[in-house]
Amino acid sequence: MGILANTVSVCHFKVQGELPKEDLYGWTLKQLAANRFNPIDQGNEELSVGWVHLDDPKVSEFDTPVACWRDHYLMFTLRRDKRSVPSAILKAALEREYDKWLVENPGYNKVPKDKKEDLKEAVRAMLLSQTLPTPATYDAVWDTNSGLLTFSSLSPKVIELFEEQFKKTFEGLRVSAFHPFARAESVLDEGNKVLLIQANKATSENYLDLIKENQWLGTDFMLWLMFQTMNEASEYAVNQPGILLDNERFVGYLDDRVVLLGSGENGAQKITVAGPQDHFNEVRSALLNRKQITEATLHLETSEDEHWKMTLKGELFHFASFKSPSVKIEKDNTTDEAMEREAVFFERMVLLEKGSQLFDSLFATFLKLRLGSEWPEQEAQIQRWLNVCSFCGGAL
Incomplete structure (x- = not known):
């Protein structure tokens, strides 16, 4: 789409x-x-x-x-x-051309190698000309x-x-x-940027190194979001510049689908938990077994009953299936097609930018906690919550 x-x-x-x-x-x-x-x-x-x-x-x-x-x-x-020609079709057409050539050249028992190449190119070009491009x-x-x-x-x-x-x-x-570390730099004030640089685990400015060595940005963010979803009001305030007003309240929470990844005896193990969750017991059990959340469905809602939903990819912060409120354009008899297209474009940009502003505000809220002195206590609270896992039969 x-x-x-x-x-x-x-x-x-x-x-x-x-x-x-x-x-x-x-x-x-x-x-x-x-x-x-x-x-x-x-x-x-x-x-x-x-x-x-x-x-x-x-x-x-x-x-x-x-x-x-x-x-x-x-x-x-x-x-x-x-354009592409399926290999089975190309092979069948070539066999027919080889047979035809051998009939026309009875002195040969098989088609010479150089002639095979010529026939292959000719047949392929013919089939391509008969195939519509996708x-x-x-x-x-x-x-x-x-x-x-x-x-x-x-x-x-x-x-x-x-x-x-x-x-x-x-x-x-x-x-x-615009990977997680670059995004983190963009949403923090100067004081917190210093703390981010100190927490940077990459040894170079190469973007692949920044992504690989700072995957904690995604995994810790989604672990914290999981904890917030189950234990807090999940209410936050807009703190990034944009269309929405500063300090405007919104809700952010995880639901529907969580993907976890970890290593095991047989290599990487991937677990997908899908459907509405009451206590995320299966997710908590996986987290206790040293799995990490790599993607999850994130919901963002404003007081205006506007709702955004996305599958957040933790490694790169890609927004998969990013669903925004519907574009609603009021049309009348004087609206021509060009004006309608322009109105749809601007309304769509407003909705996309609002969603990104909410996400950045949520991410900035996490980062200020993650980089600050209160994070060890937050980690301890998260660990206590994980240990009380009803899925596993009580406290572990």
């Missing part, structure tokens, strides 16, 4: 590099046009990758600002069309005020393709993953 859908899986990047001194929006339009998507429906090319309109993936002309620019947002969609699209919205870019795929291969295409298109710029 695209980024304008009420439910979408997203990851976040920060745009790095020096922005052009000329008009950013005009420059972006020119770069997108130079790297636009070219259809391959009429040929036999295997792959085509390029940019199309977010509003309409069939359109790839970037000749007016409305194609990619709305207020302080730049928006574009990566389209990838790919399209796939992935939306990107770049907030030029914050430098945050939202991308609508969690596939590692698609993310890698997007990073390459972005760097190729926007010379001098690149996108870097």
